[in-house]
Amino acid sequence: MIEKLWYGKNRLYWLLIPFSLLYGLIVFVRRQLYRFGLLKSWHSPVPIVVVGNLSVGGNGKTPFTIGLIQALQAKGLHVGVVSRGYGGKADSYPLILDDNTTTAQAGDEPVLIYQRTQAPVAVAPKRVDAVKALLQHYQLDVILTDDGLQHYALARNIEVVVVDGKRQFGNGWWIPAGPMRERQNRLTSVDLIIINGDSDSLLAEKYPNKTYTMQLAPNYAINLLTQEKKPLSSLQNICAIAGISNPKRFFDMLTMMNADLIKTVSFADHQQFTLPLLTDIATDQQIILMTEKDAVKCQQFALPNWWYLPVDAIIPMPAINHICSLLADITSHRE
Numbered sequence: 001m002i003e004k005l006w007y008g009k010n011r012l013y014w015l016l017i018p019f020s021l022l023y024g025l026i027v028f029v030r031r032q033l034y035r036f037g038l039l040k041s042w043h044s045p046v047p048i049v050v051v052g053n054l055s056v057g058g059n060g061k062t063p064f065t066i067g068l069i070q071a072l073q074a075k076g077l078h079v080g081v082v083s084r085g086y087g088g089k090a091d092s093y094p095l096i097l098d099d100n101t102t103t104a105q106a107g108d109e110p111v112l113i114y115q116r117t118q119a120p121v122a123v124a125p126k127r128v129d130a131v132k133a134l135l136q137h138y139q140l141d142v143i144l145t146d147d148g149l150q151h152y153a154l155a156r157n158i159e160v161v162v163v164d165g166k167r168q169f170g171n172g173w174w175i176p177a178g179p180m181r182e183r184q185n186r187l188t189s190v191d192l193i194i195i196n197g198d199s200d201s202l203l204a205e206k207y208p209n210k211t212y213t214m215q216l217a218p219n220y221a222i223n224l225l226t227q228e229k230k231p232l233s234s235l236q237n238i239c240a241i242a243g244i245s246n247p248k249r250f251f252d253m254l255t256m257m258n259a260d261l262i263k264t265v266s267f268a269d270h271q272q273f274t275l276p277l278l279t280d281i282a283t284d285q286q287i288i289l290m291t292e293k294d295a296v297k298c299q300q301f302a303l304p305n306w307w308y309l310p311v312d313a314i315i316p317m318p319a320i321n322h323i324c325s326l327l328a329d330i331t332s333h334r335e
Helices: 002-007 011-035 061-074 108-117 127-137 184-189 247-256 275-279 317-334
Strands: 048-052 079-083 121-123 142-146 158-164 192-196 211-218 221-223 238-242 261-266 287-291 306-309 311-314
Touching (some): 002 011, 048 061, 061 079, 061 108, 061 142, 061 158, 061 311, 061 317, 108 121, 108 142, 121 127, 127 142, 158 184, 158 317, 192 317, 238 247
Parallel strands (some): 048 142, 048 158, 079 142, 158 192, 192 211, 238 261, 238 287, 287 306
Antiparallel strands (some): 221 306
16 A cells, blocks of 8 residues: 555545655754754764665665675775664664674664675664774774664764665655655755666756666575575576565566566565464475575574575676765865
């Protein structure tokens, strides 16, 4: 229903516009309070790069964050990551991830980022606390915050917004009438706009000096139990599941890859999976194929016929160079 309201032709969203106007007013007032110093932002001694969205999830933010971390690491930078840790609950905060940290403690996205990059990752409801924890334990050149564009309590040096090339901004309204956390004109003040996938959007024309297009490239399918890798084409009788914000993107990708798809099952974003929840989806002769984000939550109870399909963000080198140039300018002004 929400998908149709926000991205379809259902006009019932008009009934929610009064609530959206209230939401938008709160967002505006809160930002102005930080802008004029009535609410204080904490400034980190190392540069902070925020990777966020204007709209509610499913834009490719986490794959981009992973790709950016790996690109910065390849340039010799020591990168840390902070997150709110949505979907997890730790005994205490801030929590610095290690090899034994579970998604139940830290949330799925921080665990995925840690496993893919081995970068220091900390989670806390207040991102400032997570940044301080990282700085106490590591010598870092830059810290990325996964999401948090609207979390102004943490001052940032660089803002990157990831936009879904296909869905873009839906009907353009604030939550709950639409998917927007902030309106599209917020793009005028960010440093980079990353469009996920090909798009006929006018963003590149409107913001030609800071808009770049990335692609998500699927990799080999990997077995959750054995870590065996196989081409997707070798898997048969696939039952695909996705507990992400935009499951259709995953299912459409499988269709475009001519996967032997017999069933698709959608779950809520950040769904906490259990063995009983997934047992009846596929028989022993069928395959359960999931996203990498879902796989990190299923490792401990995976069955032999469970596989996942990781994707890599192909970020254009000019975008990486743009961020590195901004970081160099920030560092030079601090010396």
